[in-house]
Amino acid sequence: xxxxxxxxxxxxxxxxxxxxxxxxxxxxxxxxxxFRARPLAVVLPETHEEVVQVVRWSARHQVPFVARGSGTSxxxxxxxxxxxVVIGLNxxxxxxxxxxxERIAVVQPGFINLQVSSIAAPYGLYYAPDPSSQPxxxxxxxxxxxxxxxxxxxxxxxxxxxxxxxxVLPSGEVVELGSQSLENTGPDWLGLFVGSEGLMGIxxxxxxxxxxxPEIYHTVLAAYDSLAKAGDAVAAVVASGLLPxxxxxxxxxAIEAAEAAVRAGYPLEARALLIVELEGEVPQVEAEARxxxxxxxxxxxxxxxxxxxxxxxxxxxxxxxxxxxAVGRLSPDYxxxxxxxxxxxxxxxxxxxxxxxxxxxxxxxxxxxxxxxNLHPLILYNGRVEGELPRAEELAGEILKLCVGLGGSxxxxxxxxxxxxxxxxxxxxxxxxxxxxxxxxALDPLELSxxxxxxxxxQAPARVHQGAHPREKGGxxxxx
Amino acid sequence: MTLxxxxxxxxxxxxxxHRRVLPRGGGTKPSLSTPGENQTVLEMSxxxxxxxxxxxxxxxVARAGTRLAEVETLLAQNGQYLxxxxxxxxxxxxxxxxxxxxxxxxxxxxxxGVRDFILGVQFVDGTGSLVRGGGKVVKNAAGFDLPxxxxxxxxxxxxxxxxxxxxxxxxxxxxxxxxxxxxxxxTLEALYKLAGSPIELYALDIEPPSTLVLRxxxxxxxxxxxxxxxxxxxxMNGELLQREAETSYWRGLNxxxxxxxxxLVKLAITADQIPGLDKALLTTPRRYISAGNLLYLxxxxxxxxxxxxxxxxxxxxxxxxxxxxxxxxxxxxxPVFGHKVTAALDPQEKxxxxxxxx
Ligand SMILES: Cc1cc2nc3c(=O)[nH]c(=O)nc-3n(C[C@H](O)[C@H](O)[C@H](O)COP(=O)(O)OP(=O)(O)OC[C@H]3O[C@@H](n4cnc5c(N)ncnc54)[C@H](O)[C@@H]3O)c2cc1C
Numbered sequence: 001x002x003x004x005x006x007x008x009x010x011x012x013x014x015x016x017x018x019x020x021x022x023x024x025x026x027x028x029x030x031x032x033x034x035f036r037a038r039p040l041a042v043v044l045p046e047t048h049e050e051v052v053q054v055v056r057w058s059a060r061h062q063v064p065f066v067a068r069g070s071g072t073s074x075x076x077x078x079x080x081x082x083x084x085v086v087i088g089l090n091x092x093x094x095x096x097x098x099x100x101x102e103r104i105a106v107v108q109p110g111f112i113n114l115q116v117s118s119i120a121a122p123y124g125l126y127y128a129p130d131p132s133s134q135p136x137x138x139x140x141x142x143x144x145x146x147x148x149x150x151x152x153x154x155x156x157x158x159x160x161x162x163x164x165x166x167x168v169l170p171s172g173e174v175v176e177l178g179s180q181s182l183e184n185t186g187p188d189w190l191g192l193f194v195g196s197e198g199l200m201g202i203x204x205x206x207x208x209x210x211x212x213x214p215e216i217y218h219t220v221l222a223a224y225d226s227l228a229k230a231g232d233a234v235a236a237v238v239a240s241g242l243l244p245x246x247x248x249x250x251x252x253x254a255i256e257a258a259e260a261a262v263r264a265g266y267p268l269e270a271r272a273l274l275i276v277e278l279e280g281e282v283p284q285v286e287a288e289a290r291x292x293x294x295x296x297x298x299x300x301x302x303x304x305x306x307x308x309x310x311x312x313x314x315x316x317x318x319x320x321x322x323x324x325x326a327v328g329r330l331s332p333d334y335x336x337x338x339x340x341x342x343x344x345x346x347x348x349x350x351x352x353x354x355x356x357x358x359x360x361x362x363x364x365x366x367x368x369x370x371x372x373x374n375l376h377p378l379i380l381y382n383g384r385v386e387g388e389l390p391r392a393e394e395l396a397g398e399i400l401k402l403c404v405g406l407g408g409s410x411x412x413x414x415x416x417x418x419x420x421x422x423x424x425x426x427x428x429x430x431x432x433x434x435x436x437x438x439x440x441x442a443l444d445p446l447e448l449s450x451x452x453x454x455x456x457x458x459q460a461p462a463r464v465h466q467g468a469h470p471r472e473k474g475g476x477x478x479x480x
Numbered sequence: 481m482t483l484x485x486x487x488x489x490x491x492x493x494x495x496x497x498h499r500r501v502l503p504r505g506g507g508t509k510p511s512l513s514t515p516g517e518n519q520t521v522l523e524m525s526x527x528x529x530x531x532x533x534x535x536x537x538x539x540x541v542a543r544a545g546t547r548l549a550e551v552e553t554l555l556a557q558n559g560q561y562l563x564x565x566x567x568x569x570x571x572x573x574x575x576x577x578x579x580x581x582x583x584x585x586x587x588x589x590x591x592x593g594v595r596d597f598i599l600g601v602q603f604v605d606g607t608g609s610l611v612r613g614g615g616k617v618v619k620n621a622a623g624f625d626l627p628x629x630x631x632x633x634x635x636x637x638x639x640x641x642x643x644x645x646x647x648x649x650x651x652x653x654x655x656x657x658x659x660x661x662x663x664x665x666x667t668l669e670a671l672y673k674l675a676g677s678p679i680e681l682y683a684l685d686i687e688p689p690s691t692l693v694l695r696x697x698x699x700x701x702x703x704x705x706x707x708x709x710x711x712x713x714x715x716m717n718g719e720l721l722q723r724e725a726e727t728s729y730w731r732g733l734n735x736x737x738x739x740x741x742x743x744l745v746k747l748a749i750t751a752d753q754i755p756g757l758d759k760a761l762l763t764t765p766r767r768y769i770s771a772g773n774l775l776y777l778x779x780x781x782x783x784x785x786x787x788x789x790x791x792x793x794x795x796x797x798x799x800x801x802x803x804x805x806x807x808x809x810x811x812x813x814x815p816v817f818g819h820k821v822t823a824a825l826d827p828q829e830k831x832x833x834x835x836x837x838x
Contacts, residue, residue, distance in 0.1 A: 185747070188631045
């Protein structure tokens with residue numbers, strides 16, 4: 001191993017080849033802080049060629065590797081492999097091309113999500129996928145996890161906004177997947193790669209599609225005296241034929257926490273808040289707003305507010321975006337799940353989660369993407385109390401099974417990673433998983449790329465009690 | 481030989497016991513479904529019917545041999561539609577054939593193509609295994625995205641047996657504006673201006689030589705104002721199509737066969753390639769769709785000439801109907817990745833390259 005490591009060391013200058021324990025520590029975990037593992041080394045490539053070289057080195061010496069963006073994965077996706085290398089991509093953060101006419105941005109994988117919209121803004125364009133980690137998460141990480149956000153029902157996830165990627169396969173071969181066209185004339189290879197959780201190699205160049213910014217937004221905040229009423233309101237909006245850009249719900253625990261954190265001015269006594277946002281051309285949105293008003297009025301909301309300007313809109317969203325980390329303040333630790341249920345089952349799912357919460361004696365707060373049925377139950381626990389973490393994990397597992405049982409999915413956007421791999425069998429048969437594994441082995445026979453993730457089985461790494469992601473503690477990002 | 485399975489198990493059995501198999505849906509894309517030597521045809525119409533549809537979920541699940549016409553009728557009863565606007569509806573195209581061929585139509589402009597609306601698949605791979613991927617909820621990140629992989633797979637990766645899709649409400653009212661420009665250059669300038677603006681169009685086509693065809697949709701009460709805004713944005717009034725005339729205009733175009741005689745070919749392109757391509761296509765019946773991302777044409781010259789044109793432009797094409805030695809022409813876009821994935825799903829080459837009988 002030593003000669004292999006020496007060979008790797010020669011590929012990188014000292015500041016970009018890390019092996020000392022102190023240097024490795026920040027890379028030992030991601031935003032799923034309950035897991036931790038020590039890599040053999042961390043390398044920080046700055047070019048596509050350097051990525052090719054380190055992957056070829058891995059293949060030659062059969063050393064597994066994990067690509068890493070900003071390490072905000074909530075499912076342990078960027079957790080290192082014991083004895084493997086971490087390929088940190090944060091330094092590959094350049095904009096390679098911005099083509100305003102064709103509405104395309106070509107970026108390196110370490111480019112930050114929010115910056116895509118920032119560079120496009122002067123031209124009236126934006127990048128649609130908006131995970132709430134967007135101030136820090138990278139396009140490479142977004143691509144690997146097919147990340148979502150608040151606008152998925154109407155606009156889709158990351159996969160619907162990536163046109164092409166240059167990929168270094170685990171063998172060290174380089175392929176170009178997709179093209180600048182939205183159309184294709186053969187199998188959708190890029191579609192398979194996006195969302196493959198780092199198991200199919202490393203994207204080193206990504207072509208993104210930019211959309212024109214909507215002309216106007218219309219943001220409504222409705223307060224209800226029960227969660228069920230808010231859930232029914234979502235169903236009613238959809239049944240009316242409207243297609244809002246976003247529909248979000250917060251329960252009382254989340255409202256209380258968000259209010260304490262950012263003073264969004266939410267009605268404190270509400271049992272549930274619904275945010276609905278319309279967007280588009282002025283005459284259309286004005287007409288839709290009248291329809292929406294009628295639907296919301298009939299839904300039993302006891303208070304309705306409409307943002308009158310962009311400040312008021314930002315305030316409504318500020319509370320929503322801060323809700324996660326705010327809930328975190330109510331408790332020393334929390335786990336967040338992101339199961340999906342059919343929209344019509346939202347009410348049932350929420351009341352069963354409430355019962356589970358009582359049964360397990362752990363508080364659960366709910367802040368979620370109601371428009372697409374993507375729940376985000378936050379399970380509050382104290383890692384210092386013996387037995388609370390395993391109990392919280394068990395409760396989390398029950399919630400995942402509940403979602404699958406109602407016809408949904410174990411994850412809407414956070415991915416399977418290390419955390420949910422044991423639950424893949426709830427959703428997929430042995431044959432389904434064996435076929436996915438065959439695909440993986442065809443591209444990576446030695447299982448070098450992110451070994452031990454997504455597929456059930458294998459050893460779990462050490463679990464530790466640790467707290468929130470450092471950027472989250474710093475208040476830079478909040479969980480969604 | 482032709483088999484007509486009525487259950488997924490019969491598809492599995494057929495794949496296991498025949499040397500080479502080729503699925504056929506409605507047969508509307510004959511270049512993709514005409515068997516070569518030793519290929520057993522699996523006629524998929526026996527695997528038909530919508531299995532689940534709850535309009536308030538915006539989701540339905542159906543067997544792969546289900547005809548698009550049946551699906552569209554059912555959706556329309558609930559004010560919904562297939563937003564990717566697949567072709568050949570009245571000609572009998574099926575869901576499975578549409579996904580395998582990867583075909584979308586003009587309305588893909590608003591919300592995306594078939595890849596953006598497929599949520600789940602069940603298929604029989606080359607080993608005869610029945611495999612599921614994706615799910616039936618509008619958002620799902622579990623496992624590899626096999627549904628997307630199957631879009632455009634041409635029966636080469638597996639035989640689709642069941643599919644789940646997201647759908648949307650159809651706009652309450654629609655209108656179409658045809659605006660003729662003096663030159664293609666002017667047309668493209670207007671196309672770029674529109675595509676970069678917040679104006680939301682259900683279709684943004686170029687009808688050769690130089691007419692933009694724009695479809696607006698939304699609430700009826702807002703449509704007149706939006707049309708006026710569109711006209712002043714373009715500084716042209718154009719010709720307005722409404723009601724029956726509008727619907728039948730688009731319905732007519734849905735039959736790609738009406739484009740012209742010759743080989744029907746799909747090209748995936750970008751708007752900046754249009755000037756270069758169009759010079760070589762002046763006498764070819766053609767239509768540019770979705771802001772210049774998609775081109776359907778009816779090629780009447782020798783195939784080698786089109787192949788050479790595509791290679792010179794760095795593009796690939798797909799022949800949907802007409803005699804051709806194989807349906808893919810132009811560049812082979814991703815040989816390395818493609819071969820690895822194909823070998824994993826079809827190790828014995830049960831679905832090996834189509835040889836179209838001429
Ligand atoms: C506070 C908070 C809020 C969040 N909110 C959301 C949300 O709203 N929606 C959502 O979907 N997610 C959310 N997440 C999860 C997380 O931010 C996303 O999964 C994000 O895409 C990860 O990006 P990253 O750069 O941190 O990637 P990392 O965590 O570093 O890596 C994630 C995965 O991607 C792989 N990877 C990284 N770069 C590459 C590459 N170039 N090529 C191939 N594979 C690569 C890694 O190996 C790993 O498996 C949130 C996380 C936090 C901490």
